[in-house]
Every structure is written in C-alpha cells, then in structure tokens.
Amino acid sequence: MESRLLRVNLTTGDCKVETVPHAMFERWIGGSGINNWIMWEHFLTHDVNCDPRGPDNIFVFGVGPLAATGSGSGIKGRITFKSPCYGIFGDSAAGGKFPYMVRFAGFDYIAITGKAPKPVYLHLCDGDVEIRDASHLWGKNSAEAHNSLVQELGDYPSLAHTLTIGQAGENQVGIASVVSDASRIHARGGGGCVLGSKNLKAIAVQGSGGVRVQNPRGLLNWSKDFRQKIDQNEAIYGFKRRGTLGAVEMYQHIGSHFWRNNQGNMFRGDEVRSDNWVKKYHKYSEVCSADCYIACDGRYKLDGTESEKAKKYVGESFRRPEYLTTASAAGALDLRDWAEVAHWGKVTNDYGIDNQDLSTSISFIMELEQHGLLSARQKAELFDRDNQSLEWGCMEDVEELMKDMVFQRNRFGKFFHDGPYYGALRYSEFRGQNFMKYATYGKGGASFTEEMRPFPTWMNNMAVASRGADHLKGIGLIEKFQRRDLSMKYFGRLEAADLSTPVLKGACTAVVENQVALLNSYGVCLFHWMLDPGGYTPEDYYGRAFAEVTGIDRTPEELMRDGERICNLEKAFNSRLGLRREHDTICERWMFEPCPEGMYPGKVAADMFETVLDEYYEWRGWDRRTSLQTESRLKSLGMDDVADVLAADGALVRA
Amino acid sequence: MITVHAQYQSRFREITRVEKESFEIAEPSMAALATAITGKYGPAMTALLMDEDSKSLNSRGTLYLNSKGTRMYLEDGLADGETVFFMVGIAGG
Numbered sequence: 065m066e067s068r069l070l071r072v073n074l075t076t077g078d079c080k081v082e083t084v085p086h087a088m089f090e091r092w093i094g095g096s097g098i099n100n101w102i103m104w105e106h107f108l109t110h111d112v113n114c115d116p117r118g119p120d121n122i123f124v125f126g127v128g129p130l131a132a133t134g135s136g137s138g139i140k141g142r143i144t145f146k147s148p149c150y151g152i153f154g155d156s157a158a159g160g161k162f163p164y165m166v167r168f169a170g171f172d173y174i175a176i177t178g179k180a181p182k183p184v185y186l187h188l189c190d191g192d193v194e195i196r197d198a199s200h201l202w203g204k205n206s207a208e209a210h211n212s213l214v215q216e217l218g219d220y221p222s223l224a225h226t227l228t229i230g231q232a233g234e235n236q237v238g239i240a241s242v243v244s245d246a247s248r249i250h251a252r253g254g255g256g257c258v259l260g261s262k263n264l265k266a267i268a269v270q271g272s273g274g275v276r277v278q279n280p281r282g283l284l285n286w287s288k289d290f291r292q293k294i295d296q297n298e299a300i301y302g303f304k305r306r307g308t309l310g311a312v313e314m315y316q317h318i319g320s321h322f323w324r325n326n327q328g329n330m331f332r333g334d335e336v337r338s339d340n341w342v343k344k345y346h347k348y349s350e351v352c353s354a355d356c357y358i359a360c361d362g363r364y365k366l367d368g369t370e371s372e373k374a375k376k377y378v379g380e381s382f383r384r385p386e387y388l389t390t391a392s393a394a395g396a397l398d399l400r401d402w403a404e405v406a407h408w409g410k411v412t413n414d415y416g417i418d419n420q421d422l423s424t425s426i427s428f429i430m431e432l433e434q435h436g437l438l439s440a441r442q443k444a445e446l447f448d449r450d451n452q453s454l455e456w457g458c459m460e461d462v463e464e465l466m467k468d469m470v471f472q473r474n475r476f477g478k479f480f481h482d483g484p485y486y487g488a489l490r491y492s493e494f495r496g497q498n499f500m501k502y503a504t505y506g507k508g509g510a511s512f513t514e515e516m517r518p519f520p521t522w523m524n525n526m527a528v529a530s531r532g533a534d535h536l537k538g539i540g541l542i543e544k545f546q547r548r549d550l551s552m553k554y555f556g557r558l559e560a561a562d563l564s565t566p567v568l569k570g571a572c573t574a575v576v577e578n579q580v581a582l583l584n585s586y587g588v589c590l591f592h593w594m595l596d597p598g599g600y601t602p603e604d605y606y607g608r609a610f611a612e613v614t615g616i617d618r619t620p621e622e623l624m625r626d627g628e629r630i631c632n633l634e635k636a637f638n639s640r641l642g643l644r645r646e647h648d649t650i651c652e653r654w655m656f657e658p659c660p661e662g663m664y665p666g667k668v669a670a671d672m673f674e675t676v677l678d679e680y681y682e683w684r685g686w687d688r689r690t691s692l693q694t695e696s697r698l699k700s701l702g703m704d705d706v707a708d709v710l711a712a713d714g715a716l717v718r719a
Numbered sequence: 720m721i722t723v724h725a726q727y728q729s730r731f732r733e734i735t736r737v738e739k740e741s742f743e744i745a746e747p748s749m750a751a752l753a754t755a756i757t758g759k760y761g762p763a764m765t766a767l768l769m770d771e772d773s774k775s776l777n778s779r780g781t782l783y784l785n786s787k788g789t790r791m792y793l794e795d796g797l798a799d800g801e802t803v804f805f806m807v808g809i810a811g812g
Contacts, residue, residue, distance in 0.1 A: 299780030302730025308812025
C-alpha cells in the first residue's frame, strides 16, 4: 500500500507530491491516523503554540484506504488542523463525493500551509495541481461557490467536486465549517476558519483514475458479505427511510434532547417530536457517496403547503435534516416547525458554520433574556441596534443573530465567534458579571446539543474527546443503549450496559475511542458500524476488509492497539499545548443542575464524573493526577519518538 | 394471564400501523410478548425484532425499554400492566 500526499505552501505557491510509504499505513492505518501524523510532524518544525488563524497552522485533508474501493461501507473524508475556536486538536469528517474524487484525481492526502496573498482556490486534476485566482468566488456562500466551480470547470475528465467555505470562513469566524459539494459539512472545530485565514476559498477536484487494491477478489467477497448483512437487517431498512432522524422519537422518549440551552431535554413542538415529517415531505433518497450500501440521505423540497411558516421557503430544497441539525434547531432554539428546522440546516450549511456551537451561543443569549438579565441598553450594546427581540422559537431572531456571527457585525458576533464558552467568558468580562452558569460546553469550550447527565460514558466523552466536547470520538452505544452483549464481549462483565453505576463507563470511552479511531482511519462511515451489520467490531470484521485493501493482515487485538496509538497521538498533541486533567471538564449545568425531565430525572454528572474520569485514565494507562501520558504506555505502543517530544516539552510522566 | 402494553416508534410503527396496543399473554415474560407481536405481524416484524442467529432480541439498531428505562431482553420478566417501548437505536448525526 502506497499513496500520494500533496503538499501546498500558499505563501510561496510551491506544490509538491510525496509518496506515503507502506510503513505509514502499518503504523497509522490511514485516514485520520495519517492526517494526525502529518500534523504532528508539521508541528515538530513549527511552533505548536502558533496562532491557529496564522500561516503556521496546517490544514490536512485525507481519505482512508477503504474509501472508494467499492467495499460499500461509505466514505468519509477527514480534515485535521489546530482548532481556531478551541485552540486544541481539531478534526472533522464528512461524506459525499469529494473524498473519492480526490483519490480518482491521484491523491489521498493534501497538506496546506502558509497564506495566499489573495483569495485562491486549489485545482487538482488527474495528478496535476494548480493554484488559481478565486476573487470571483470570494463573498459567495458555500453553495454558490460550488456551483460556480462546477460550471466553470466543466465535465472533463469528470465533473468537479469541491470543498468550499462560506462567508463565515472568509470572515474567520472560529466555528466556521468546510462544506463538501455544497451539501455535506465538516462542521466541527473551525476548519472553515483555517481555510479562510489562508485565503483558500475552495479545493476543486476532477479525475478519471482508479484505486489500487491489494486483493480485489478478497475485497469483493467481503463486500458481498457486507451487502448481504445489510440487506438482511430490517432496522437498516428503517434507517434508509429516516437516516439519523430516527433518533428523534427515541430521544424524545428517554429525554435525551437539548431543549432551550438544555433547560429541558424534550422537544415541545407537536410536529418535531416525531419523524413523521420525513414520510410526509421526503422527496427522494440518495446516496452521499458512490460507495455506500445504506443510502440514508434524502432531499426535501418545500412547496409552501407544509405549514404556515413553510410559505416563506417555497421552492427551497436541500438535504433532509440530520439529527443534530434538528437537535440544534428544534431543541436548543425551540423552533417548532419542520420547515424552519430544514431551513436552519440549509442556511448554516450555506454560510458554512457549525450549527452546534452557533445554536448554543444563540440559546445562551436567549436564556439571559429569559431570566431578565439583559436590559434594552445592554442589548443595544451587544447588537448595535435597538429592540433586538430574543424570543425562543423565533426564526427571524435566530437568523439575525446568525448573520451577526457570520458577518461579524457587532459585539455578539465577535464575542461568540469561538462558541458559547469563550462567548460567555468575553461577555461576562464585558459586563463585569459572571454568566458562565448559562454556558453549555465541555472540553475546549466546545458545545453539543444532547442531554448528557443520565449517560456517564457520554458525559465522559464530552470531557475527554481530543477535539473538544463531542459524541463521535467515543460514541457510547454500549452504555446509552444498554448493550449487555457488548459489555460482556469487551469487559466480561455487565456493568458497562448499566446506567446506574459508574463502573466501566470510563473504560467504555477508552475502548470505543480506539474503535472509532480505527474506523476513521479506514475512511468509512460510522453509521454502518453503529447499525451493526458486522457485529460492532471494527477491529475484526472491518479489519478483514482493511487487510484485503492494504495487505496488512492484523489480529483484532493488534488493530485495537493501532486504534489506541492513533488516540494517543491526538492526546499527545493536546498535551504539547498544555492540556491537563483540569481541562477534561464539562460545564456547570451538566455537572451540577439536576436533569429536569425525561426518563432519568434528577441525575447530575457530578455524582459519577470523577470516578468515571479516573477509570478512563486508568484504562488509557495515563497519569490520573495530571492526565499526562506515561512513558511506559507510549513505548508499549511503539511511540518512543512521541514520548521523546513530550518529555522535551515537560508533558510526559516517567512511569 | 397478564396484560402488557406495547408502544411502537419509527420502523416498528410502520409495520404495526398503530402507536400502541395491548396484549394478553400467558407467561409474564418478554419472550411471550415478542412471540405475540411477531405472531401478529409476521416476517417483517420477526426480522426487525428477532436475531435468528442468536435466538435473542435483535440488538442491531433497535432498542426495547421498560417504563423504568431499562433495556429488555427475552429472558426478562414482565409485570401486569407494564409498557414496553419498541424503538430504533441510533445516535448522533
């Protein structure tokens, strides 16, 4: 297995292609694992404490070895960078057609440094690379920029597929996203801000190449078996119809939504409580990539008859909302009309901004208004206009505040451009009053619109995830769905599936983080794994596909160690930045305010938090007091070189 | 005989075409309720609810909770008047 890495220095205009050797796949698997290593090496020669909006930051795009091979397991491209909003490790995934077209264009990894003197875009076509003027694209939203590029680049040797940023990225809003083919979004961590800071509006790819597979017949056999498993799974049939919106009713039942800045955990709108809307207004299904056997994506088109509020959006068509788009709109902001929820998804995508941190920033301010903590004068100071209404569930108010953020129009936009934690800090300082109890966030200040308090593993995920509060790095289905079978499989005991005890919840985070790291490095979609056709074992079932593609044949135990190694590199990056145990934390609301409703009322994270965190460090082999990695554990993972760097930075425990 | 209630979401509701219903079952167990439901709704429900390989409730993308929010397994008992919720189990997005 070898692949190609394109390095682009936008300051000098230099572009060069390097071979990613087989040994790199042996050590880092691919995808996010190799992205991480490219960034790690970059910051061995550049200041890791650099301004993430400056030219020394690096932006890496990569695809894993299973992507675009025809395995059927979905494709995810991954971007990796130092996060401008949280100041720590940052990465984010998205599906779509861009990732496989990067491979067809002759590349697997793209590493971008420096800063262009004027707006540019990068054009990759069948092995050729060109930095082109993007002055005609600057100021356009992500969809307009994509459409312009598709039109001007034509259809030879293929249609163009793109990564673009919207106005949020151009204005270096910390929580700006990168949008793939105008519809799928690398939302988290501020990758769009990094591209904006480099004056890079877009990457466009066209290609007609192929992908080399070590053992094509073996992969075809695996793929056939995978297809059969999916076709025989009736639950996946339901998922094809709804996608992640299938979670809406289940979350409503157990009280796992995030309502009005998590003052509640159940939606109030009659319509948004169920996924019936999907059946009523769903126009057609589609696959997000050409390499997916599930096809959970879909499109809506509003004709104005859906609701009174839908009349504002006649003709609007976009992807069916995903769960977290719905959670941020119908939950955090209490929008109760599906047309508005769908519109929220479209405009955040067009502007290129993360709807998690945006919604929790807006809901923070709305909660201050609810509690009478904002006078008319104080609102005028914040918004540079009189009489700004801050009404829960009012889309007009939400859109105004969104524009404040995207276009950096006023203090609200500037205070909160890095999300609710830094926004609340800046606003508290501005007012000389502490409002932090109303900010919802976890590690790094990142926010997330789901209820945490009854679910100890999810709570812990929010505190320890390398990219800041996030569910995906350690997505805790063993605990949240109370899977006794998986608890027995991985721990030989049942407690990981028992919500009433902290036992094995930190262990659960550690094990699942290793699995997710593997999947992200294979370059496949996590939902194929979560729906479990192959037995929830990325180290086993998917490991066989990885072997057919790369020739790297590992035991499940060896692959789990590979996943652990990848997680440890992300941790090491954060340790170099000075992150310690005190940074593995969650907000006051989640920690101390009792869960107000739902199936598990009264729970507070503080009851289990420290116990779970201790157990997590223990399973990781890290120092409990500081959270720092130990020399012995890193050496056992073959990471002596990483340990040396951490030792030089005073970020290693000699044990 | 005991009476137990079943409440359905998403894919389950598409098959049953009702949101909730009651069953009278001779054995006070989840196994008896599963038998009653699959008997009433046929192969699509059987494929959704049962894992033929392990002869247990299908755990892949599905979730069954009692009224206390505890996941139910075939071997679990049911009390008279208990409600079991049949849901899809997916997270994130």
